[in-house]
Amino acid sequence: MAWFDNTGKENDVVLSSRVRLARNIKDYPFAPMLDETGAREIIEKTKHALDDYTVIDMTEISPIERQSYVEKHIISPAFAASGTPHVLLLNEDRTNAVMVCEEDHLRIQSIHSGLALKEAFASACEIDDRIDSSVSYAYSDKIGYLTHCPTNLGTGMRASVMMFLPALTQTRMLNNYASQLEKLGLTLRGMYGEGSQASAYIYQISNSITMGITEEETISKLESVVNQLIASERKTREKLSLNDHDRLCDKLMRSSGILRSAYMISSKEFLKLFADLKLGVHLGIIPDVDESILGELLVGAMPATLMLEAECTDIDDTERDKLRASYIKGKLSPV
């Protein structure tokens, strides 16, 4: 199942774990410099290597469908916007994807629900091995997998964990962590919202160095930092809830009330309220919402996915905000 369709380990703090490998095929310039013939050849080679994957030609689907894949974190915004031939290969349960002709010829990725970096890495390696056995990768003994951007040289691997950190954000403890993370070669950034300002308290933490360190080392380093953050976030949530339990209950239950009864909700407002709902569910303050629907709700309320699922893609902002409110209401009301 896709990461948002189920709940994985440590799902009160970790939404998903992702491993991405950047790969390029020998004797072709990188994707932005590639001519159409070259792009088609690379697409054919990859389709052949992964013949059991579904092929989605990105130039043949609508911008809203492309955007929905972005909202599900299956493709990058750059991939959605590319004008040259590019396809997405997707496995049946949508945990594994290969973007063909992104800025690198291949972006192999595996996303799992909850904390599951090792599982995601194993899946990504399996795809990598299958492609490796039928093409020749651009690789140098010295600097590793050759990539369009030199920041990906070496392993070409970006491992990342999407985390929900409301307590560490509100107590500003996250600021202290951020500088420590940098020294460890890790990067923390907001997942939703502009720049470093995270909305819904959702962050992505990933490795920034890809050379001189093995994939396994990178993953275990990331995992140990994530585990520290999980422990710290939980402890801080407990403290916050002990300090002023009534006020916290009131705040979270009010947000839950708005989500269930509003007539219009913008995506910005939704993200704010969603964070309160999620926190309330995990703290046991909002007991009538099953935690397994939270991932689906988060993705389902995003603009493109929302409109696509409702099969009304040609509506204005007001109609969309009304649609969102009724979608959320449906998700949160007991069946």
Place this chain on the structure above:
Amino acid sequence: MLCTECKKNTATVFYQQNINGKTTELCLCQECAESHGFLTGSSLFNELFKMPGISGAGVKSSRKICSLCGSDENNFIKDGKVSCPVCYESFADELYSPIKRIHGNVSHIGRAPAKLKKQNDKKLKLDELKKQLNDAVQKEEYENAAIIRDKIRDLENNAEEN
């Protein structure tokens, strides 16, 4: 690496200043670099290649050209990104120090394509056997040497088959 100016953000821009023969090195974050006017519409790498001694303003007499994509040393990198895999070979000298600055080192460890891995493993094994053979011969252990020599032969024949 932290920005040497604000000591808060990660340094992403590296710049060598040469004023009156005195060279100072700056490692700046995006913000500080912009406030110093180092990033006026160009990227990290375009800036990097203005470093003295790496690429002058087209005054070089011998032109290098990449055999795959045809780029030369003035345009193989655009917006911090390299044109093709072969450019990494063609312009290895130019790329060495930027790569080192990004990653802190220039030696990959980790996964490798299966074919190359097999070749490397074989090469390491051969080197080891050849060393053993030398030792055996020096110690006049000729019987042992013969066994090692056969092993080497087997391994080398094996390589030709594949």
